[in-house]
Amino acid sequence: MAESEADVAVIGGGPAGLHAALVLARGGLSVVLLDESDTLGGQYYKRRTDQLTAAFGDFRPRGTELIHRVRAAGVVVRTGTLVWGAEDAGRTLFTSDVRTGALGRITTRATLAATGAYERSLPFPGWTLPGVVTPGFALHLATMDRVPVGQRVVLAGTGPFLLPVACALLEVGARIEALVELNHPYRPSTSAIGGALRQPARLAEAARYLLTLARHGVGVEQGARVLAAHGDTQVTAVDIGQEDGGVRQLETDALCVGFGFRPSTELPRLLGCDTRADPTGTEQLPVVDADGATSVDGLYVAGDCAGIAGVHAAGVRGQLAAHAILRRLAPERAPVRLSGLRRRARALDRFAELADRLYPLPTTADIPDATQVCRCEGVSAGEIREAAATGWNDLHGTKAATRAGMGPCQGRECGHIVAALTGRNESWAECFAARMPIRPLPMAATVEGQDVP
Amino acid sequence: MNQPDVIVIGAGILGASAAFHLAERGYRVVVLERGAPNREGSGTTAGNLHIQAIHTRRPGQEVPVDSARLLPLQRRASDHWSQIEERLGADVELRRGGGFMVAETAVQEEELREKHEWERKAGIPTEVLTGDEARKQLPLLSDRVRAASWCPLDGYANPLLITPAYLTAARRLGVEVHAFTPVTGIQRVGGDYKVLSGERSWTAPVVVNVAGPWITEISALAGVGIQMSPVAIQMHVTVRVPPVMHHLVQHIGEGMSVKQVSAGNLLIGGGWPAAKLDMEGRSTVSVPSMAGNLAQAGRILPFLGDLRLLRMWAGPLAATPDEMPVIGEVPGHRGFFVAGGTYAFTLAPVWGDTLARQIAGDPPADPVDDLGPGRLLHDDATTPVSP
Numbered sequence: 001m002a003e004s005e006a007d008v009a010v011i012g013g014g015p016a017g018l019h020a021a022l023v024l025a026r027g028g029l030s031v032v033l034l035d036e037s038d039t040l041g042g043q044y045y046k047r048r049t050d051q052l053t054a055a056f057g058d059f060r061p062r063g064t065e066l067i068h069r070v071r072a073a074g075v076v077v078r079t080g081t082l083v084w085g086a087e088d089a090g091r092t093l094f095t096s097d098v099r100t101g102a103l104g105r106i107t108t109r110a111t112l113a114a115t116g117a118y119e120r121s122l123p124f125p126g127w128t129l130p131g132v133v134t135p136g137f138a139l140h141l142a143t144m145d146r147v148p149v150g151q152r153v154v155l156a157g158t159g160p161f162l163l164p165v166a167c168a169l170l171e172v173g174a175r176i177e178a179l180v181e182l183n184h185p186y187r188p189s190t191s192a193i194g195g196a197l198r199q200p201a202r203l204a205e206a207a208r209y210l211l212t213l214a215r216h217g218v219g220v221e222q223g224a225r226v227l228a229a230h231g232d233t234q235v236t237a238v239d240i241g242q243e244d245g246g247v248r249q250l251e252t253d254a255l256c257v258g259f260g261f262r263p264s265t266e267l268p269r270l271l272g273c274d275t276r277a278d279p280t281g282t283e284q285l286p287v288v289d290a291d292g293a294t295s296v297d298g299l300y301v302a303g304d305c306a307g308i309a310g311v312h313a314a315g316v317r318g319q320l321a322a323h324a325i326l327r328r329l330a331p332e333r334a335p336v337r338l339s340g341l342r343r344r345a346r347a348l349d350r351f352a353e354l355a356d357r358l359y360p361l362p363t364t365a366d367i368p369d370a371t372q373v374c375r376c377e378g379v380s381a382g383e384i385r386e387a388a389a390t391g392w393n394d395l396h397g398t399k400a401a402t403r404a405g406m407g408p409c410q411g412r413e414c415g416h417i418v419a420a421l422t423g424r425n426e427s428w429a430e431c432f433a434a435r436m437p438i439r440p441l442p443m444a445a446t447v448e449g450q451d452v453p
Numbered sequence: 454m455n456q457p458d459v460i461v462i463g464a465g466i467l468g469a470s471a472a473f474h475l476a477e478r479g480y481r482v483v484v485l486e487r488g489a490p491n492r493e494g495s496g497t498t499a500g501n502l503h504i505q506a507i508h509t510r511r512p513g514q515e516v517p518v519d520s521a522r523l524l525p526l527q528r529r530a531s532d533h534w535s536q537i538e539e540r541l542g543a544d545v546e547l548r549r550g551g552g553f554m555v556a557e558t559a560v561q562e563e564e565l566r567e568k569h570e571w572e573r574k575a576g577i578p579t580e581v582l583t584g585d586e587a588r589k590q591l592p593l594l595s596d597r598v599r600a601a602s603w604c605p606l607d608g609y610a611n612p613l614l615i616t617p618a619y620l621t622a623a624r625r626l627g628v629e630v631h632a633f634t635p636v637t638g639i640q641r642v643g644g645d646y647k648v649l650s651g652e653r654s655w656t657a658p659v660v661v662n663v664a665g666p667w668i669t670e671i672s673a674l675a676g677v678g679i680q681m682s683p684v685a686i687q688m689h690v691t692v693r694v695p696p697v698m699h700h701l702v703q704h705i706g707e708g709m710s711v712k713q714v715s716a717g718n719l720l721i722g723g724g725w726p727a728a729k730l731d732m733e734g735r736s737t738v739s740v741p742s743m744a745g746n747l748a749q750a751g752r753i754l755p756f757l758g759d760l761r762l763l764r765m766w767a768g769p770l771a772a773t774p775d776e777m778p779v780i781g782e783v784p785g786h787r788g789f790f791v792a793g794g795t796y797a798f799t800l801a802p803v804w805g806d807t808l809a810r811q812i813a814g815d816p817p818a819d820p821v822d823d824l825g826p827g828r829l830l831h832d833d834a835t836t837p838v839s840p
């Protein structure tokens with residue numbers, strides 16, 4: 001097994017990880033930056049292929065510049081590297097080469113998890129049909145491959161992310177049949193506007209998207225939701241439940257449904273850090289101080305994996321965590337004034353809280369029994385309710401009884417739904433335990449007797 | 454039902470089986486479980502039905518099991534398992550695909566032959582095959598396999614299904630199951646035991662302590678000092694693949710068991726130690742144990758190298774100092790029964806039946822006096838609790 005050492009390992013090459021790695025390396029520490037993908041940037045600073053960049057320009061030039069600075073600062077970049085496990089408060093990381101499966105072990109003095117987030121899906125009848133995708137997938141296709149996910153697209157769910165996805169789809173020539181927002185964020189109450197006005201940049205961004213949509217004649221239908229998708233081998237129609245109780249059916253060839261993002265917290269949870277329920281009440285977030293320090297000494301988290309707050313907050317949080325690690329490992333360095341960063345972090349947090357208030361999640365109570373919840377193992381909402389109704393199953397008992405959450409995604413997709421359907425205790429959000437390997441691990445190297453001392 | 458005939462402490466496979474067998478005999482039974490049933494040892498075990506003798510030790514196990522002694526009970530267990538789905542009216546993914554126990558060296562091959570003699574005497578059908586004969590039956594076996602014993606009765610039952618199936622059947626017979634009800638005290642009241650869980654209590658002349666890893670703790674509440682210790686071992690499971698292997702494959706010299714379960718995942722175990730036992734939460738897996746267990750399994754079944762490891766977990770088991778199971782009434786504590794230890798999963802139907810017979814005053818189908826708890830008692834802790 002390949003062994004290596006670094007002062008700090010940063011896991012995740014998105015905005016938080018990049019900003020943190022830069023600060024750490026410039027502070028004189030040896031830094032290894034690990035990412036499962038082939039390229040740095042994460043979901044926000046995604047890299048277009050050279051061909052597309054030549055034809056259409058750089059997707060996010062600021063990301064390109066940040067990555068360039070990170071490399072120039074001497075950060076050891078290891079893309080295509082899965083961190084599948086950790087021990088010793090994160091000071092031992094187990095890795096696997098995504099291509100060869102070769103195992104590795106990294107020893108560090110401190111670790112920063114900047115592992116980002118997943119999109120949140122909620123099941124409804126027909127959500128497993130081909131052509132039903134998440135907004136993130138549609139955005140990826142549109143921006144990375146310049147391919148529209150469909151010719152006639154329905155976008156639905158909740159959250160500000162639906163707006164840029166709709167704009168990106170329009171840009172690659174798709175027609176938006178409907179943009180259906182569950183909540184009423186775009187005629188907010190006076191208090192909410194007050195909060196938003198303190199974030200003029202964010203407000204301007206939303207206004208730009210809404211303007212683009214209006215120019216294309218796309219209105220945002222608020223207070224409406226997707227009830228069901230229909231089709232045989234592919235989605236062909238969508239039922240939209242309207243605010244007045246009516247239902248209308250739209251023909252479509254693609255349906256993008258998303259309900260915001262869920263933090264990717266496996267690594268800190270695996271290492272046993274204290275957690276708390278997130279604002280949606282369906283996730284367990286690592287408890288962190290203002291610098292991203294967890295209850296596990298030497299383990300820090302930053303970015304959306306510490307709570308969904310978006311790209312700008314991730315960058316600031318990454319820098320704050322990096323400064324805290326520098327103070328810890330290189331205290332001889334002159335203290336850095338961080339009041340500006342801290343102020344900015346607090347303001348961005350308030351904006352994230354506003355978003356949580358504007359885009360609440362729907363209840364899971366009305367998911368029909370026949371609807372599949374765990375796609376990997378084919379478990380329906382009814383089966384989960386039945387297992388919970390024995391009275392002797394909690395979330396873990398329900399998993400054991402139904403196999404929900406036992407498939408390749410290990411409950412990353414369905415865990416929050418199973419938890420909501422099972423919930424014995426309303427005062428805290430249970431979630432499936434994080435276990436090694438964090439992602440399915442090719443066994444070839446291990447089975448050949450590769451030594452793990 | 455605050456005054457049942459029997460209070461069973463622990464809703465693992467032994468508690469569920471005991472409750473079912475007692476209820477079948479007409480006893481009124483209450484089962485108390487600290488968390489969700491089947492959460493700990495029973496729900497985290499490999500689910501192997503060991504009908505041929507396991508001759509090996511868990512890595513780190515100091516004393517060997519007396520394999521020959523257990524064979525009559527394994528023979529009896531085999532018969533119970535054959536009828537279990539019918540008796541419980543449930544599908545527990547029972548599979549009797551038979552099992553190989555492989556040898557890589559001449560010494561191990563000799564052990565296979567010795568074991569085969571014991572099995573023959575106990576009426577358990579096994580045969581010793583050459584490596585080539587074994588590979589003819591299961592071409593996935595590597596060239597390292599020099600010989601293998603074959604037992605058509607070995608198999609698998611889904612540990613996630615069997616305990617709930619027993620509990621459901623027991624409930625149909627009137628058994629009350631109280632989950633999330635940790636026992637906090639046991640008092641002697643006249644000839645009865647009063648079992649407390651916080652503010653709640655149940656009183657019965659008979660208590661069955663089948664609390665698995667908590668067996669010592671629960672016994673201590675009744676003033677009984679039992680020498681058993683929880684150990685955490687770990688399991689490995691691959692992603693689902695199409696059916697490739699119908700047999701259980703074990704190793705005569707080393708702790709190793711491999712099989713494909715009904716869902717299609719390959720399950721790899723062998724009792725390798727976990728990194729840390731945690732009785733309050735989840736125990737921590739050991740990466741060196743993973744590497745050791747997978748390397749060994751891959752040596753015997755090289756196709757495993759093409760698969761992906763989906764998940765690992767650690768679960769507790771309750772070990773006795775002599776590595777033999779324990780079952781029976783505690784001497785000096787009338788009505789206080791314990792059961793657990795080695796082979797608890799395979800023997801669970803037998804132990805449920807045996808406990809029910811002992812409580813009823815009937816002789817067990819196979820004598821178990823030598824496996825009673827008397828041998829595990831601390832000398833200084835056998836004073837009965839005062840009324």
